[in-house]
Amino acid sequence: MHELSIAESIVDIIGDSLARNGGGRVRSVKVRIGELSGVVPESVDFCFKAITAGTSLDGSTLEIEKTHIVALCDDCGKESSVEGLVFRCPKCGGANIKVISGNELQVVEIELDE
Amino acid sequence: MAVVTIERKVLQKNDEIAQQNRELFQKNGIFVINLVSSPGSGKTSLLERTLEHLKGKVRIAVVEGDVQTDLDAQRVAKLGVPVVQIVTNGGCHLEAKLVQDALSNIDVANVDLLVIENVGNLVCPAGYDLGESMKVVIASTTEGDDKPLKYPAMFRNASVLIINKTDLVPYVNCNLGELKKNALQINANLRVFETSCTTGAGIPEWSEWLRGKTKRT
Ligand SMILES: Nc1nc2c(ncn2[C@@H]2O[C@H](COP(=O)(O)OP(=O)(O)O)[C@@H](O)[C@H]2O)c(=O)[nH]1
Ligand SMILES: [Mg+2]
Numbered sequence A: 001m002h003e004l005s006i007a008e009s010i011v012d013i014i015g016d017s018l019a020r021n022g023g024g025r026v027r028s029v030k031v032r033i034g035e036l037s038g039v040v041p042e043s044v045d046f047c048f049k050a051i052t053a054g055t056s057l058d059g060s061t062l063e064i065e066k067t068h069i070v071a072l073c074d075d076c077g078k079e080s081s082v083e084g085l086v087f088r089c090p091k092c093g094g095a096n097i098k099v100i101s102g103n104e105l106q107v108v109e110i111e112l113d114e
Numbered sequence B: 001m002a003v004v005t006i007e008r009k010v011l012q013k014n015d016e017i018a019q020q021n022r023e024l025f026q027k028n029g030i031f032v033i034n035l036v037s038s039p040g041s042g043k044t045s046l047l048e049r050t051l052e053h054l055k056g057k058v059r060i061a062v063v064e065g066d067v068q069t070d071l072d073a074q075r076v077a078k079l080g081v082p083v084v085q086i087v088t089n090g091g092c093h094l095e096a097k098l099v100q101d102a103l104s105n106i107d108v109a110n111v112d113l114l115v116i117e118n119v120g121n122l123v124c125p126a127g128y129d130l131g132e133s134m135k136v137v138i139a140s141t142t143e144g145d146d147k148p149l150k151y152p153a154m155f156r157n158a159s160v161l162i163i164n165k166t167d168l169v170p171y172v173n174c175n176l177g178e179l180k181k182n183a184l185q186i187n188a189n190l191r192v193f194e195t196s197c198t199t200g201a202g203i204p205e206w207s208e209w210l211r212g213k214t215k216r217t
């Protein structure tokens, strides 16, 4: 359970960005969390609310975009989504696949009140 | 209303320090494994067996990560190997910065193989790069055969799977074939070893393979 430290890092990144962009009130924060990131989106949301309560980010909401696992096949070059945790290319059956989406854990953007 | 684009990895700071660690390892020709598993799968036991096997053949150092106590470091130190204990005080995984700090207590110029025993946890350590050459995941037979499906990120990010406690197969409901099938479904490139730290079965095969990865072969 490291969602608390993840939420803290998100707050730090927001702080950095505000410092560079002259501040403002944050209405919402968009984060991207992949299915294979090992992070539970609902827990991040819970922790974010808990640590921002009473701070300048109190009331800001997390908008979580969940990404599914997508793989690129090294053998046939096709891209496909990984279903049911079967990490094989559904097109050619090959196992030489690279996960190109699903590991994300990113702060995408913040929306500021005027 | 204004939108500020950020597009930054949440763990970017950790990744940057991991990269610094990796450069230090490469510069000194050190092969580094990040040993991960549930609590009690046998990380320290496997390490002890491996150290015994490689003693005098490879120069090894160890970083021990635990939530509390330096009991594991004491076990390893008994084998005459340099060991640094990191106590995370509740932290459920090691981070690159903790390893970087620990490295200042290791004579990196005289090490061929560094083993980092992570905190027992199959979830969080998967996301934290420490700068290692590879992750080695241990699944023991007492945990059943479905662990790879429950913790896919860890098995996907690992390069080696060690199935430990094979001596207990007759007593537990764990189908080795099923366990391997599940693991390879998540990651077909996993190199699989079967070991028993009690009988010593499989230890030479694993240790020699690991020795082959280091520069001093
Ligand atoms: N029967 C059996 N027990 C083992 C084996 N490997 C480790 N153990 C036992 O499992 C327990 C936990 O081992 P330890 O190495 O401390 O696990 P760690 O928490 O992953 O470092 C100890 O009581 C070990 O003696 C094995 O191969 N077979
Ligand atoms: Mg241990």
Ligand SMILES: [Zn+2]
Residues within 6 Å of the ligand: A073, A074, A075, A076, A077, A078, A089, A090, A091, A092, A093, A094
């Ligand atoms: Zn294919």
